[in-house]
Amino acid sequence: MMADSPHDDPGIYLAAERTFLAWIRTGLSMMGVGFAIARFALFLRQMRGDERTGPSVYVGDAVVVLGVLVLVVSIAQHIQLIRQLREGSWKPVVSRTAIVVATLLALIGTVMSVYLLVSR
Numbered sequence: 008m009m010a011d012s013p014h015d016d017p018g019i020y021l022a023a024e025r026t027f028l029a030w031i032r033t034g035l036s037m038m039g040v041g042f043a044i045a046r047f048a049l050f051l052r053q054m055r056g057d058e059r060t061g062p063s064v065y066v067g068d069a070v071v072v073l074g075v076l077v078l079v080v081s082i083a084q085h086i087q088l089i090r091q092l093r094e095g096s097w098k099p100v101v102s103r104t105a106i107v108v109a110t111l112l113a114l115i116g117t118v119m120s121v122y123l124l125v126s127r
Contacts, residue, residue, distance in 0.1 A: 023088050030081035033108070034074045041070030062122055066115055073111055080104050 045067025052060060084104060091097035 019092060020089070023085065023092065027081060027085040030077060030085075030104075034078035034081065037074030037077060037112075038071050039074075041067045041072075041074060043067070044070060061126070062118070066119055070112075070115065073108070077104070077108055 045064050048061055048063030048067060051063075052058075081104070088097065
């Protein structure tokens with residue numbers, strides 16, 4: 008049975024919930040990867056026996072912070088989306104969050120790639 012209006016359709020709310028859960032997984036994954044990058048850099052520093060810290064620690068920390076920001080922004084966006092669905096004012100838009108996250112990760116990956124090529 009179809010709902011009278013799109014904002015009464017439970018499938019739409021369930022889709023919004025799945026999207027929110029996907030953003031949570033993304034943020035948690037980023038935090039885990041960032042932690043692993045930072046800890047591995049510290050491990051390598053210990054193995055070398057020097058005090059010099061490469062950019063990996065900072066990149067790892069940046070990825071953890073980015074993961075936290077993804078979680079905070081996803082909470083705000085989910086609340087806003089549910090409110091718009093209830094009011095019937097939702098309009099399809101391009102996900103700015105996804106574009107920003109993808110761009111930042113591409114920049115971080117590029118910086119790390121250049122560093123790895125130069126430091127050989």
